[in-house]
Amino acid sequence: MNRKILSIILASILLLTLAACGGKSSDQPAAGGASSQPAAGGSESFHVVYAAVTTSLAPLVIAIADEFEQMCKRNGWTYDIYDGEGNPTLQTEQIASIISDGEADLVILFPVVSEIGVQYVKDLTAAGMDAKTPAAVIENGTTSRQRQVTGTLDNLPERAKTMGIKAPAVIVVGQVAALGLEKNLNRRLRLTLEGRRVIVPRVARKNPGNGGRLAVILRSRGAEVTEIPVSRTEAIKDTPLPPLNGYEWIAFTSAAGVEKFFERLKTDCRDVRETGNAKIAAVGPTTRDALRIYGLRVDLIPDIYSGTALGEALCSVAEGRLLLLRAEKGAPEVPQLLKGKGLSFDEVPIYRTVPVEIDTGKLEGADAVAFTCASSVRNFAMLRPGVRVKAACIGEQTTKAANEAGYETYKAKNATLEDLADAVERMFENECS
Numbered sequence: 001m002n003r004k005i006l007s008i009i010l011a012s013i014l015l016l017t018l019a020a021c022g023g024k025s026s027d028q029p030a031a032g033g034a035s036s037q038p039a040a041g042g043s044e045s046f047h048v049v050y051a052a053v054t055t056s057l058a059p060l061v062i063a064i065a066d067e068f069e070q071m072c073k074r075n076g077w078t079y080d081i082y083d084g085e086g087n088p089t090l091q092t093e094q095i096a097s098i099i100s101d102g103e104a105d106l107v108i109l110f111p112v113v114s115e116i117g118v119q120y121v122k123d124l125t126a127a128g129m130d131a132k133t134p135a136a137v138i139e140n141g142t143t144s145r146q147r148q149v150t151g152t153l154d155n156l157p158e159r160a161k162t163m164g165i166k167a168p169a170v171i172v173v174g175q176v177a178a179l180g181l182e183k184n185l186n187r188r189l190r191l192t193l194e195g196r197r198v199i200v201p202r203v204a205r206k207n208p209g210n211g212g213r214l215a216v217i218l219r220s221r222g223a224e225v226t227e228i229p230v231s232r233t234e235a236i237k238d239t240p241l242p243p244l245n246g247y248e249w250i251a252f253t254s255a256a257g258v259e260k261f262f263e264r265l266k267t268d269c270r271d272v273r274e275t276g277n278a279k280i281a282a283v284g285p286t287t288r289d290a291l292r293i294y295g296l297r298v299d300l301i302p303d304i305y306s307g308t309a310l311g312e313a314l315c316s317v318a319e320g321r322l323l324l325l326r327a328e329k330g331a332p333e334v335p336q337l338l339k340g341k342g343l344s345f346d347e348v349p350i351y352r353t354v355p356v357e358i359d360t361g362k363l364e365g366a367d368a369v370a371f372t373c374a375s376s377v378r379n380f381a382m383l384r385p386g387v388r389v390k391a392a393c394i395g396e397q398t399t400k401a402a403n404e405a406g407y408e409t410y411k412a413k414n415a416t417l418e419d420l421a422d423a424v425e426r427m428f429e430n431e432c433s
Contacts, residue, residue, distance in 0.1 A: 134177035139169040191222025199369045201376040204229035231353040231379040244274035248320030251281040255290035260351040306415035311337030328352035331397040377401035392423040
């Protein structure tokens with residue numbers, strides 16, 4: 001297991017559990033381990049034991065002993081480390097004695113390396129510890145796949161076996177397992193997408209745009225999100241960019257279009273002053289934010305972030321000539337609406353999306369895929385032909401592309417990222433009912 005991951009899991013579990021309960025100082029470290037005295041300035045005093053339970057596990061304990069020690073010192077906790085390197089590995093009899101005598105607030109038996117790892121808990125009882133001592137085992141700690149089982153020494157092994165707890169996991173023994181552990185470590189289980197793995201395909205850009213914002217929303221609901229660039233943008237250089245000073249409105253249908261527009265101005269030795277007094281329209285907040293980076297304030301953004309809504313909004317307010325900057329194979333709604341309204345406009349494709357190779361291993365075990373545009377659907381389908389997925393889609397064109405790819409589709413009620421996350425949740429409603 002990766003050293004950094006081990007450090008994060010251990011540190012986070014300690015912080016969560018120790019913050020949940022009151023502690024006491026221990027002036028006498030357990031025999032046989034490297035120990036510390038209380039550090040000045042700690043708001044709560046805890047004594048923590050961090051131990052390998054067999055000699056074979058010692059290398060794993062040694063791997064992150066430094067991080068453990070530093071964390072304890074920062075928080076003013078006293079501690080003992082039994083790593084089997086220079087100090088004897090802590091045996092079950094010693095662990096039982098430490099907890100029974102009240103010398104430690106928390107003992108981490110690290111780690112559970114197999115389904116039978118909780119056998120160590122039974123060994124503590126056999127060594128004389130009270131069978132009703134609180135204990136817990138935490139699997140995949142601090143991740144969206146986190147699971148935990150709490151109980152006492154006499155029933156935890158059977159409970160963990162029933163739940164199918166596997167490595168990576170840690171065992172926590174002592175009163176701390178009863179004083180807030182359940183509340184704090186189960187806080188994520190209330191989230192609607194807890195334990196779900198969602199793929200977010202996106203266009204590879206300097207700014208991840210909708211993909212990045214969507215990932216944040218999904219993670220806030222408990223999902224484990226993997227963002228995968230399935231395409232990149234490529235400037236279209238053979239289409240002339242007309243003089244900009246003759247337009248009353250300039251409309252952008254994507255953040256990628258904004259980036260390619262300014263790249264084109266630079267390539268042509270032109271700059272933003274050409275826009276003059278033209279008003280600026282953007283399809284959504286991501287496109288608006290991209291324009292702000294270049295110093296342009298947006299005058300119009302539709303309430304629903306879709307091409308259709310942008311076209312309707314332009315039809316209601318636009319006068320004079322309009323420049324529409326978009327992808328080579330963009331959705332047809334905007335120009336169709338502008339034509340239907342009789343508006344004078346020029347449509348200029350300034351970029352195209354092309355597929356990129358992806359690590360297909362990242363797609364394994366996914367529960368859902370969330371698409372923010374039709375081009376991502378087409379590129380994803382091209383890279384993974386014949387694979388059927390559950391697809392959450394942000395709009396009509398995206399849903400249409402997903403249906404054509406043979407996906408099981410869930411359309412967002414409105415073309416917003418929040419509603420797209422809602423569509424992901426709907427996929428699993430029947431499973432939860």
